Amino acid sequence: MRRKLYLFLGLLVLASLVLVGCQSTSSEATSAPSSGGNEAEVTQAPAEATQAPAEASEAPEAKEVTVTIGFTQSQTGKYNEESSSQTQGLELWVKQVNDQGGIKLSDGTVVKFKTVYYDDESTGDKVQQLYTRLITEDNADFLISPYSSGLTSMAAVVSEQYGKIMLATGAASDSIYTKGYERVYQIYTPASRYLTGAVDLLKSLDPNLKKVAFVYENSKFSQAVVGAAKDYAEQQGYEVVLFEGYDPGTTDFGAFINKIADSGAEAVMGGGHFQDGSTFARQLYEKQLDIKYLALLVAPADNGFSELGDAAKNVVGPSQWEPSANYSPESAKAAGLAWFGPTSAEFAKAYEDAYGETPSYHAAGGYAAGLVLQKAIMDADSVDPDKVKAALDNMDLLIFFGHIKFDTSEDAHGLQIGHEMVYVQWQDKDGKLVKEVVWPKEGATAAPVYPLR
Amino acid sequence: MSKRIQQHASLWLSLGAVLLIGIWPMLTGNALDRETAFTVLRAVALASSLNILLGYTGYVSFGHVVFYGLGGYVGFYLISERGWSLWLAILAGGLAAGLLAYLLGLAILRLRGAYFALATIGVNEAVRAFINNFEPFGGPTGMTLNFKIYKLYGGPANALQLSFYIILGLTLLVILVSYWVRTSKFGLGLLAIREDEDAAEVMGVVAPNAKTWAYVLSAVIPGMVGALVFFKNGTIEPGLAFPLNTSIVMIVMIMLGGQGTVLGPILGAAGYETMRDFLLVSPLFKNLQLAISGVLLLIIVLFIPRGLVGWLRQRYPKVRRLLI
Numbered sequence: 001m002r003r004k005l006y007l008f009l010g011l012l013v014l015a016s017l018v019l020v021g022c023q024s025t026s027s028e029a030t031s032a033p034s035s036g037g038n039e040a041e042v043t044q045a046p047a048e049a050t051q052a053p054a055e056a057s058e059a060p061e062a063k064e065v066t067v068t069i070g071f072t073q074s075q076t077g078k079y080n081e082e083s084s085s086q087t088q089g090l091e092l093w094v095k096q097v098n099d100q101g102g103i104k105l106s107d108g109t110v111v112k113f114k115t116v117y118y119d120d121e122s123t124g125d126k127v128q129q130l131y132t133r134l135i136t137e138d139n140a141d142f143l144i145s146p147y148s149s150g151l152t153s154m155a156a157v158v159s160e161q162y163g164k165i166m167l168a169t170g171a172a173s174d175s176i177y178t179k180g181y182e183r184v185y186q187i188y189t190p191a192s193r194y195l196t197g198a199v200d201l202l203k204s205l206d207p208n209l210k211k212v213a214f215v216y217e218n219s220k221f222s223q224a225v226v227g228a229a230k231d232y233a234e235q236q237g238y239e240v241v242l243f244e245g246y247d248p249g250t251t252d253f254g255a256f257i258n259k260i261a262d263s264g265a266e267a268v269m270g271g272g273h274f275q276d277g278s279t280f281a282r283q284l285y286e287k288q289l290d291i292k293y294l295a296l297l298v299a300p301a302d303n304g305f306s307e308l309g310d311a312a313k314n315v316v317g318p319s320q321w322e323p324s325a326n327y328s329p330e331s332a333k334a335a336g337l338a339w340f341g342p343t344s345a346e347f348a349k350a351y352e353d354a355y356g357e358t359p360s361y362h363a364a365g366g367y368a369a370g371l372v373l374q375k376a377i378m379d380a381d382s383v384d385p386d387k388v389k390a391a392l393d394n395m396d397l398l399i400f401f402g403h404i405k406f407d408t409s410e411d412a413h414g415l416q417i418g419h420e421m422v423y424v425q426w427q428d429k430d431g432k433l434v435k436e437v438v439w440p441k442e443g444a445t446a447a448p449v450y451p452l453r
Numbered sequence: 454m455s456k457r458i459q460q461h462a463s464l465w466l467s468l469g470a471v472l473l474i475g476i477w478p479m480l481t482g483n484a485l486d487r488e489t490a491f492t493v494l495r496a497v498a499l500a501s502s503l504n505i506l507l508g509y510t511g512y513v514s515f516g517h518v519v520f521y522g523l524g525g526y527v528g529f530y531l532i533s534e535r536g537w538s539l540w541l542a543i544l545a546g547g548l549a550a551g552l553l554a555y556l557l558g559l560a561i562l563r564l565r566g567a568y569f570a571l572a573t574i575g576v577n578e579a580v581r582a583f584i585n586n587f588e589p590f591g592g593p594t595g596m597t598l599n600f601k602i603y604k605l606y607g608g609p610a611n612a613l614q615l616s617f618y619i620i621l622g623l624t625l626l627v628i629l630v631s632y633w634v635r636t637s638k639f640g641l642g643l644l645a646i647r648e649d650e651d652a653a654e655v656m657g658v659v660a661p662n663a664k665t666w667a668y669v670l671s672a673v674i675p676g677m678v679g680a681l682v683f684f685k686n687g688t689i690e691p692g693l694a695f696p697l698n699t700s701i702v703m704i705v706m707i708m709l710g711g712q713g714t715v716l717g718p719i720l721g722a723a724g725y726e727t728m729r730d731f732l733l734v735s736p737l738f739k740n741l742q743l744a745i746s747g748v749l750l751l752i753i754v755l756f757i758p759r760g761l762v763g764w765l766r767q768r769y770p771k772v773r774r775l776l777i
Contacts, residue, residue: 046521076743118734124686124693129488133734136485152690153597160600161609173594180600224594388673 023394040370064102064110067383069094069373070117070140070384072130072155074147077122082362083147086170089366091115092354097374111343113370120146124154131158140164141383144369145184147362149173156184165385165392167373169365174224177407177415183385183404185392186416187369194318195229195269197421198295199236199437200317204265205450209292213242213265215256215280217272222297227269233269244444245432252275253283270298271317278308285311292451301424306433313428314449318421320361321368321401323348323439324445325422331442341371344400368401375399402443425449464632467715471497471628474723475621487617487729491685493618496722498624499676499699500706501715507704508713509640510664511647512562513570515700520550520672521679522694523580526590528680528728529689533598534589539606541709543619550676551669553580558665565650574697579693595627595690616685620678621719623687627674630716634670635777643667647713709753711760716776720761 068257074083078249079160094113102112117140118130127146134140135158143159145152145168152171159166168176169187177186202209205337212233212400218227222246229238241263246256247272260268268284271277277299284294285308293316299305316351325344332339342350347367347434351359373388376395380387396418405418424438427449436446474493478486505515524546531537531545538750548554623691634640642663645653646654654660702725710721728746732738738745757764766773 075739121741123696123698124688125699126492129485129492129730131732132485132488137482148686150690150693151772154686155494157600157603157609157613157685157687159611175594175597179597211549 016387019056030415036061063108064112065383066112066114067142067377068138068140069113069142069144069370070131070134070138071115071144072120072127072146073117074122074136074151075119075193077441079147079151082170082360084251085363086147086359086366087117087147088355089351089363089368090370091366092351093367093374095354096350097370102343103374103377103419105377111377111383112447116140120151122148122150122151125346127151127154128158131155133445135162135164137157141385142167142388143371144366145171147171149176152176153179156181163385165389169336169369170362172411174415178412179330180413182413183389185372185414187372187401187404188320188420189416189419189421191224192228194225194297194421195295196232197318197423197439198269198316199229199233199238200264201423201448202293202295203236205448206292209266210237210239211241211263211265212238212267212269213260213263214240214270215242215246215253215260215277216270216297217243217250218245218247222272224282225297229269242377246276248276251279253280254287256280257283257287257289260291261287266291266342269295271299273297273345274299274302274304275295277317278305278312281305282311294452297425300426303435306426306435312426312433314425315437316423316425316448318423320421321364322361322422322424322435323358324352324435325400325402325437325443326445327398327400327402327443335398335403335442338397339399340375340397341399347400364401368399368404371399371401372404398442409435460548463715463775464628465773466487466679467628467632467719468625470716470719470723471621471624475624478617480605480697484613487614491617491620491724492730493723494620494624495678495682496703496726498620498627499675499701500710500718500722501624501627502671502674503703504707504712504714504718505631505634505643506667506706508717509634510645510667512664512668513704514573514671515570516575516697517671517675517703518695518697518700519573519577519580520554520675520697521681522577522691524550525679525683525689525694526584527676529596529598529683530590532602532684533596539615539619539655539681539684542684543677547673547677547681551681552675555665558668559661562661562668570659577695577697577700581691584691584694591690593691594754595688595693598684600686600687602674613685616681619681620673622644623674623677623681627679627755628715628719630670630674631718634667635715639663639666644713665756705750707760710762711762711764711766712761712777714760717760717762724761728755 019061032128073087074080094115098112102110104110116134120127120130143164143166145166146155147170149171152168153176156166156176160183165183166189167185172188174190174192176184187200207215214226214230216222230243233240242259242265244256244259271280277296281296295316300315301319305312323344324434328343329339348359351363376388378382379391393408402420407413407415420440422437422443423433425438425448426433427436427446438444438446438448455495478490499521503514506512506514510641527549528542528546531542532539557576561569564572584590603609603612606615615743642658645656645658646660646663650660707718709725711717732745762776766776774776
């Protein structure tokens, strides 16, 4: 009996070792090689990757330095999916830059990149330990944040004390950046501006409309978003005639719809997550409420929203990025901004070629973080952290992900103030619902349809 | 004098083991070693605290992390929103956890076996849901510490160093408490409850009282550790403060080292954390670290069910006096 047990356990250990072997080869196959991947096929590269500053050609000696980018990824646990996409995006950027021969500085130095990362298990237990390891053992020169605001703030305590620059992608909370950190830079639009663009869009569509209702899910995220949007709407001269929260999991919005009707609101904003947002949109349609504009959080950005059919038509919703967002060198020129890197379509194609799937906005965020770092190093003409910090502080440009500009005030240093959410609208194209980007204008793929019905 | 040292040999052994973990990063002066030792000491403190309830009294608490989270929340709130010093906040975190344990103990320690274990899971989820809706504690998004607060403690680097000394102190304290419980009359009552609660009552142990105090003792230090850890982390939110997973890991550590012994949880926690660290960063295993640690645990539980210390006691009767 005992012998059988030993045999069984022996086999178990053997099987797990074989699995380990398979896992490490498969991970190499799916994720782009982190450095020196010259043997792989050259994919679409950032436009200026190889473009040296003017003085570069005069420098005789070519010294190569490899910059280490450290981060933790949630390889296990609840953030696994988002975090993995983020890493894939970043790895794609690393591969493209290295394949293009790295960044050439004016003194002839060629900067190449490699990544080092560990699993944070989606919990905070090990984040500080692993970031200390990245900084002190792996000598990471620059850091990327973990996924989620909570883990990012933990990592920031460590990165700040070592004076390391951390690009935070996947961390939308405003609070991290108002806590006195000096070297944490946010790529995403903060939660407080998730819906403000929807107010701007409404204003551009109908300057005469004045009465707005906010109906939102009673969760902290939605409250933070809607609270900021309400303040903004009032500043813009709107009259907020209804401001009402519903419990998570609400399935009958009858009472709220009656209240909206009573309030005389012409535009409705709010929502929360996918389930309640879609139910709300459907019931608004069924009751044939006479409103001109409907903007909801989260749900419209999801492709499943189109299953609502006519109820989804012309509903507006925010998203950090969409593959169809039409940011291009031309739109940069129109907005008076510098352009850098690939267009959205080029990024999306390169990503699909590398991983066989359409990039989500998490993947785009990872790639964008790399691109921002690349531009900062090129602007600084150095990998010195202080010079790169100065370059980041001065950054004001348009990339495929959108406008990138950081707050440099003492109160909210590093907060993203340039990037706008893109706003999608489900439009009827020959009887078929198509998700179009309608705002901001520089990224729009179609003109917004107004009014709602 | 030497007799006294001999009498408490097992205490010296346990304290020595913890001190060894604590002194190692001081000798190397390496920040990473310090961070690693911090997570190990945190695990030792949590596991040794739970051992008072699980090992000595025989009550399995699956929701013990609730005290860690609550202490963390109370301490964090006092530091961040009320401007209290770290020291007072740590005490307050411990007190809050102790108070919750006392009130809960009166109610749920009447349950036995699986019913008690289930109730503790319920308590953890209930407290998490409460915090999720409690605005002063920031609701679902939690709270973030202003970076400037670390300047009061000599900058973030010094604050992390200070946190390390405090966790070392707390861990030594929990070992002293654990040893005292194990060797006192009170502890004898707990062991009697573990073997047969009804028989213990017949013999004069006031089981409800003894159990409640064991519960309180096992909750206070996790509360203090929580306040310290979240100060060091700089942020707190419900998902990070009440992970059910950590409760289970605590139980695993105790089982590994040997439940009902002072030294067991120290060895179990240190061993488990070291293994996890190794698997997490080793290039070969990092993608499968959870599977590997699962297999290792299976092997250990199958072959040495009494844990390391239990196995040593059985194998080498001469060292029994040393290993309690």
